[in-house]
Amino acid sequence: MIDSAWLEINLTALRNNYSTMKNHCPTAQASAVVKSNAYGLGVDVVVPALFSEGCRQFFVATLDEAITLNNIVKSLPQNIEDDALRPVRIYVLNGLFAQDAGTYLEHGILPCLNSLEQIQLWQSACHRHGAPAPAAVYVDTGFNRLGLDEANIESLRNETAPFEGWHLELIMSHLACGDTPDHPMNRAQLERFHNALTALPEAPASLANSAGVWLGSDYHFDLTRCGISLYGGAASQLPDTILEPVASVFAHILQLRVIAIGESVGYGADFVAQNDMRIAILSIGYGDGIIRQAGRSQPGFAHVFVAGHAVPIIGRISMDLLAIDVSEIEAKLETGMAVEIFGPNASIDSLAEISQTISYELLTRLGTRYKRILK
Numbered sequence: 001m002i003d004s005a006w007l008e009i010n011l012t013a014l015r016n017n018y019s020t021m022k023n024h025c026p027t028a029q030a031s032a033v034v035k036s037n038a039y040g041l042g043v044d045v046v047v048p049a050l051f052s053e054g055c056r057q058f059f060v061a062t063l064d065e066a067i068t069l070n071n072i073v074k075s076l077p078q079n080i081e082d083d084a085l086r087p088v089r090i091y092v093l094n095g096l097f098a099q100d101a102g103t104y105l106e107h108g109i110l111p112c113l114n115s116l117e118q119i120q121l122w123q124s125a126c127h128r129h130g131a132p133a134p135a136a137v138y139v140d141t142g143f144n145r146l147g148l149d150e151a152n153i154e155s156l157r158n159e160t161a162p163f164e165g166w167h168l169e170l171i172m173s174h175l176a177c178g179d180t181p182d183h184p185m186n187r188a189q190l191e192r193f194h195n196a197l198t199a200l201p202e203a204p205a206s207l208a209n210s211a212g213v214w215l216g217s218d219y220h221f222d223l224t225r226c227g228i229s230l231y232g233g234a235a236s237q238l239p240d241t242i243l244e245p246v247a248s249v250f251a252h253i254l255q256l257r258v259i260a261i262g263e264s265v266g267y268g269a270d271f272v273a274q275n276d277m278r279i280a281i282l283s284i285g286y287g288d289g290i291i292r293q294a295g296r297s298q299p300g301f302a303h304v305f306v307a308g309h310a311v312p313i314i315g316r317i318s319m320d321l322l323a324i325d326v327s328e329i330e331a332k333l334e335t336g337m338a339v340e341i342f343g344p345n346a347s348i349d350s351l352a353e354i355s356q357t358i359s360y361e362l363l364t365r366l367g368t369r370y371k372r373i374l375k
Contacts, residue, residue, distance in 0.1 A: 004283035004320070005251040007370040009041050010345070011049045013244035014230060016032075018053050020243060021226045026100045028220040029086075031057035033209075033227035035065060035093065040363040041231060041247055045307045045374060047072050048081045050230070054287060057089045059225055063100050066090050068108045089169070091136055095146065101125035105133055110169060112138040119162050125167040132167035137200065141173045141192035141207075142185065150192070151199035157199040168203040170223065171196065178211030178219075179236050182308070184217060210235035233359030234349045245365060248343025249370070252333050253306075254321070259269055265323050266315025267296065280306075280316065282339055287319040289365030290341065291355035302354040305345040306338075 020029035020271050030193050033039075038046035046068060047058065058073075060066050073088050089110055094261050096104070096111040096118045104111055113119050113135050126133050140147030148156075156162060173193050175182035190349045192283060204222035210229035212237045214220045232246040265271045265279065282304075286292050294302040295315055301312035307329050315323045326333060342348040342362070352359045 003371040004248065005288050005341075005370055006373055007041075007366060008248040008250070008373045008375055009045060010244070010246050010248070012375065013047065013232065013246045015053045016231050017243045018050055018055060019244065020225065021213055021224065021229055022054075023212070025208070025217075025220045025224050027217065028208075029057060029223045030204075031055065031059060031089075031225050033059045035061040035067065035227050036364045037065075039228070039231050040366040041358065042295065042372065043069060043162050044072060045372075048076055053075050054086075056086045057091070057223065059091045059093055061093050063092055063103060063109065065190045066092050067103075067107060067337065069074060070107050070109060074325070077216075090132075090266050091170070093138075093146075096121055096135075096266045105129050108133075109134050112146075112172065114138045115148060116152055116162075117131065117244070120168045123162065126147065131168045134167040135174055136170035137168060138278075138356060139171065139173045139193070139196045139200075139205075141196065142187040142332050143174055143176045145174070146174065148172060148196075153196050160201070163201050170206055171200055171203050172206040172223075172225075175207065175209055175212045175215075175219075178209055178215060179234075181215060181229075181236060186219075190218060217359075227358055231359075231363060233352075233363070240316065245342075245344050245348065247290075247348065247366075249284075249341040250343075251258045251282040252290075253280045253337045254283050255332065255335060255340060256326070256333055257281070264315070267318065268316055269335050270296065271315040271323075277325060278329075279323050280326045280333065280339070282322050282324060282341075283320070284341060285318045285320045285322055287367070288369055289362065289367050290317055291352075291357055291362065291365075292317045293356040293357070303346060305340040305343075307333060308314045310346065348365055 032050045034043050037043050045150040089321040091110045093112050098121050122135050138147040140149050177185040208219045208224045210227045213224050259273050261273050261275050263273050295317040303310040303312050309329050311324050314325050340346050342351050346358045352362050
C-alpha cells in the first residue's frame with residue numbers, strides 16, 4: 001500500500017537543535033516545551049531523543065499531556081546519579097483545577113499556579129497530602145493571558161504564609177514579542193519580571209521562550225523554555241537563529257495534465273491560466289493540515305520542491321489534493337514521484353508566511369494521516 005503523504009522526523013536534527021539552544025545559554029538550564037503532542041511530531045519519539053541529550057525539564061499544556069509524558073519518561077533508561085542531581089520535572093502550563101490536585105500529587109507533576117486562588121488550592125492540597133510538593137508560579141508581565149497580575153504580586157510582597165507547606169520550584173512569565181528583538185515590549189516585560197521576583201520568595205526564574213533565548217543573557221535567568229526552535233521553526237527575526245529542519249512532509253504526484261490558456265484550476269475557479277501550462281496533482285490537502293490559504297495567489301505563491309525545482313502551488317487547496325505548476329521543469333516527471341511540501345529545500349517558515357500563519361500551526365495541524373518515518 002502506497003501512503004498518500006508522509007512525514008519524516010529527523011531526530012538527529014532535533015537533538016542538535018536542543019544542544020544549540022542549550023549552548024547559547026550556558027548559565028541556564030534548557031527545558032523543552034512538548035505540548036500538543038510535541039508540536040505535532042509525537043511526544044513518544046521527541047521526548048526520548050531530548051532525554052538522551054540530557055533534557056530533564058518539560059512543559060506541557062494539560063494534565064492529560066503530563067500524565068502521558070510521565071509514563072514515557074518512566075520507561076526510559078535512568079541514570080541514577082544524574083537524575084538525583086537533576087530530577088525530571090514536568091510542568092503543566094494551564095494551571096490547577098481543584099479536582100485535579102490529587103492527581104498532580106500522585107504523579108509528581110507540577111502545576112503552574114496562575115492565580116491567588118490556585119496558590120491556596122495547592123497549599124491546601126499539600127496540607128491534606130501531609131507533605132510539601134513543588135509547583136511553579138506564573139506571573140503576567142503584560143501578555144494578559146494567564147498569570148498573577150501586578151496587583152496580585154504586590155499583595156504577596158513580603159508575605160510568607162501563602163508559600164508555607166509547599167515548595168516554590170519556579171517563577172515564570174512569557175514574552176509576547178520575543179520574535180521581534182527591538183520591540184519595546186520585551187524590555188518592559190523584563191522590568192516587570194524583575195519587579196515580580198523582588199516581591200516573591202526567592203526561587204529559580206524563567207522568562208525566555210525560544211525567541212527569548214536570542215534576546216541576550218538578560219533574559220535567560222535560570223531556565224529557558226525551548227519550543228519551536230527545537231522543531232526547526234524560526235523563533236526570531238535575527239539571521240543567526242537558523243536551526244536544522246526537523247520535520248519534512250512529502251506527497252506523491254497522482255496525475256500530470258496540460259491545461260490551456262484561460263482554463264481554471266480548483267474550487268471557485270480562483271486560478272486562471274495565463275498561458276498553456278503543465279500541472280501536477282498531489283496527494284495532500286487541508287485534511288493533512290496544509291493551510292488552504294497557501295493555494296491563493298495573494299500575497300504570493302507558496303512553493304514546494306520537486307525534481308530539483310521550487311514550483312508554486314496554484315488554485316484552492318482541496319481536502320485531499322492540491323495542484324502545482326510544473327511548466328518550467330524539463331526533467332521527466334511521473335506519477336508516484338515524491339514532492340517535498342516543506343523540509344530542507346522548502347522552508348516551513350516560508351510556507352507559513354504565505355499561508356498567513358506560523359510554523360507552530362503548520363506542525364500542530366499535521367494530524368494522523370501521515371506515515372511517520374524516523375531518521
